[in-house]
Amino acid sequence: MSGESTWSVKARKSISPEEVERLLVAAAEAGSRDRLLLYLCANLGLRVGEVVTLRVEDFHPEAGVVTVRTLKQKGGIVEDDLVASRAVFKTVAAYVAAEGPTGFLFPGGEDGHIARRTVGRVFDRAMGRAKIPKTMFF
DSSP states (O other), X not given: OOSOOOOOOOOOOOOOHHHHXXXXXXXXXXXXXXXXXXXXXXXXXXXXXXXXXXXXXXXETTTTEEEEEEEOTTSOXXXXXXXXXXXXXXXXXXXXXXXXXXXXXXXXXXXXXXXXXXXXXXXXXXXXXXXXXXXXXX
8 A cells, every 4th residue: 555545425414403403494484395394304204205105194193103114125115103293293284284185195296196306306495595515315
C-alpha cells in the first residue's frame, strides 16, 4: 500500500429527529393526503412501499395496532402488526371521515393505490420547504 487512505462515502438514509419535526411542520402546509403520508412514515417508521399499500381496515384502534405489509425480495408478502399511538388512530380517523377513502388509504393509480414515485415527490417537496438536504429514502 502506498499509505493513501480510501474513503467510502455513503448516502444518508435517514434524517435527524429535529429534521423530522421540520418536515412535519412543512407538511402542515400540504394537503391532507400529503400530511398523512408524512405523518405515518414519521410516526410508524414506514417505508414507502408499506405506506402506499395501507388499507383503511389495517387500522385497529381497539387493539392499538396497524397491520403493515412488506414485499420481500424473493417474493411473497409479510404482514406485521405495529403498535401505534392513539394520536395515529385519531389522525387517520379524521382523514377517513374528511376524504372518504375505502379500500386503500391512499387510492389511485393502476394498482389501486398511490404510486411510490408520487410519495417520493411528496417527500421531496416537503424536504425542500423544510430546507432539509436530499437523502436517499428510496
